[in-house]
Amino acid sequence: MRVHERRSDVPSGFKYLGKADENAILNLRIALVQSDPVELEAALHDVSDPRSKNYRKHLSKAQVEAFAIPEPASVKAVNAWLAKHNVTASTISPAGDWLSMQIPVAKANAMLSTQFCEYVHVKTNTSIIRTLSFSIPDTVKGHLAAIHPTTSFVEPRVSRAEIELLHLPRAGDGTQTSLKPSDRPKAQPTEVTAVDGSCKSEITPQCLQTIYNIPTAPATGRSNLSVATFAQEFATPSDLKAFLGQFRQDAANHASKVSIEALDGGANNSTFGTTEASLDVQYTTAVATNVPITIVTVGSDNHDGIAGFLDLVNNLLEQEQLPQVLTTSFGFTEKDIPAAIGSNLCNAYAQLGARGTTVLFASGDGGVSGIQATQDCTTFLPTFPSTCPFVTSVDSPISSPDRDNQDAAVSGYLKKLGKTNAGLFNSSGRAFPDIAAQAQGFQVVVNGQVQPVAGTSAASPTVASLVALLNDAIIKDGGAPVGFLNPFLYAQGASALNDITQGHNPGCGTDGFPATEGWDAVYSSIGVTEWVILIRMTTR
Structure with a gap:
């Protein structure tokens, strides 16, 4: 047996309660x-780079699955190990790369040479069963x-980015914000109507129609x-009707273009609306006028350990016809996600992109302090x-793994930064x-x-509507x-963006990153008319 995963301590916010009941069932x-x-990553970039002859010649479901199978x-090694312990697992992904099994704690302890324990998340008083390390046999290593x-x-x-951009001054308090509608560059490719x-x-x-043409x-x-x-978010048809x-x-009749799908026990007929879902459905419907919109509500009846994110992406990959745009205004602190799980989930998004x-x-909404300030x-x-x-x-700051499309843009920004924030972020990672x-x-x-709502959860559906x-x-x-979108964005699309050069995103006891000319770890804005021209030009 060899240690496969290990963590040194219990993270802040969780408290140890004791050894888990050996008869408790784990959904693993x-x-x-x-x-x-x-090769999946290479194929994704090949169909996404406007400089490639295969630009936007997207792959089929079968072609993408071939990279993930x-x-x-x-398959033989893992099934043999499970059979040795009289465990049967079911396949839960179209490529067969994800399996699911339900076993008691006692058997999991024996199979993984570990001790599962019970912990409580103090803030929500929610109990979970976890371990700080586990091992697997040499026969399944690799x-x-x-x-x-x-x-x-x-x-x-799941933390929601719906409250307010706490790292920005509040509009109307006499200070300037970095995202105010009038903060546009002096020269624009097209005439901008007065805001x-x-x-x-x-x-x-x-306002959005005027600001972004x-x-x-x-x-x-x-x-x-x-x-x-x-997290049981739901938007009611009556609120959408009232909003329009x-x-x-002029778009009131387009409310009929919205459909609802439920996953993991998500709500699909609630009469009580919530802020996040209402924001998403109202602005995608009002901005992406006459575009068919599907709201997927993911409930709490999931056992993937990441709030249903794995369930959602595997459900999408099963479909022959994918959505052309998917926007999500929820997320986690990256350090809370095991590297192997994060990598597999990211590869699933790569399959969608391909x-x-x-x-x-x-x-x-937390600036450099992550989800919340x-x-x-x-x-x-x-x-x-x-x-x-x-x-x-x-719309946010900081850094993390892989940069492929960004080398030129980010290296220039790092030079401008110099020693600012040295040691506080991964300077060789994926910038955002x-x-x-x-x-x-x-x-x-x-x-x-x-009611007024602010945060990056307002920005994401706005951009999604423009892409639609x-x-x-x-x-x-x-x-x-x-x-x-990123290969196009960094290769050509940036020339149609509004460069915001003032502001920063404080957090963790610092001023965070400063906005500068060109790409920065704070802001860039958008202009839809110019994008249409640029993207059309790349196909001719």
Whole structure:
């Protein structure tokens, strides 16, 4: 037996209670080593880079699965080990790289040479069964990537990026914010319509249309968009109707374009709306006018140890027809996710991208302190999955693994930084955010009442709506969806962005990162008209 995963201590916020009941049943997921994740990444970049002859020639479901299917030797070795312990596992992913098994604690202790214990998350009084280390036999070493949840201590409730960008001054308090609507560069590729003064403190769909040159005419309906919500979030049809009636009367009839799917016991008929889901559905419907929108509500009936994120991505990969855009405004602190699990989840997003899906994640509201500004930290805290190298991170700071598309942009920024924040972040990792958008004062109807909402969870659905409109225009011209956005963004798309050069994102007892000319670890803004022109040019 060899140690496969180990952590040195119980993370802050959790308390040890004692050894777990030996008869308690554990729902464990096994990740097998995928056959060729390196070639999957290469294929993803090949179809996503506008300089490639295969740009936007996305792969089929079968082609993508071929990269993730475990080698026969791996399947044989893991099944033999399970059979030795009279354990039967079921396949839960289309490529067969994820298995699920239900076993009592006593058997898990014996199989993994460990001791599972019970811990409580003090803030929510939620108990979990975990271990600080476990081992696997030599016979499955190199065949088994991870067993989950074993050593991961993820907060029971997914943190939401919905409150307020605490690292920015509040609009209307006499200070300037880095994302105010008037903060645009002096020279723009296209004429910008004057922005109404009210947009400085209150954002509506009309404000976004003006700021980003978004056409008010309905899309042709050729593209689509999916919004993932977690933690029992739900948006009611009555609130959507009231929102459109007040802020987009010309699009009131497009509420019928919204459909709801439930996963893991998620809500699909609640009469009580929540802020996050209401924000997502109201602004995607109002901005991506006439684009079919699917709201996927992921409930608490999941056992993947990461709030249903694995369940959602595996459910999507099963489908023959994927959403062209997927936006998620939820996330975790990256250090709470075991490296092997994070890697496998990121590879799943790479599979979506290779098949033509643009995957967007809000990057958190805590500046360099991660998901929320109130977190204690001595070094900067990246968020996850917004740090995955195969997703587009919307509006936030800091760093984490893989940079492929970013070398030129990030190296220049690091030179400007010099010794600022040295030792507080991973300077050789995947830098983020990739893009930013308006994120304060969004007017949302929740249970019949209009209330302001701010945070990166406002920015991500805004960008998702713009990408959906881009896809609609491109498909109308006979083209294919943009898919994984970052290679285009860093190669050519940045020339259409508004460069915000003032502001910073404090946290962890520091001022965080400063905004500068060009890419920075704080903000870039967007302009949809210029993107349409650029993306169309790359296909001619």
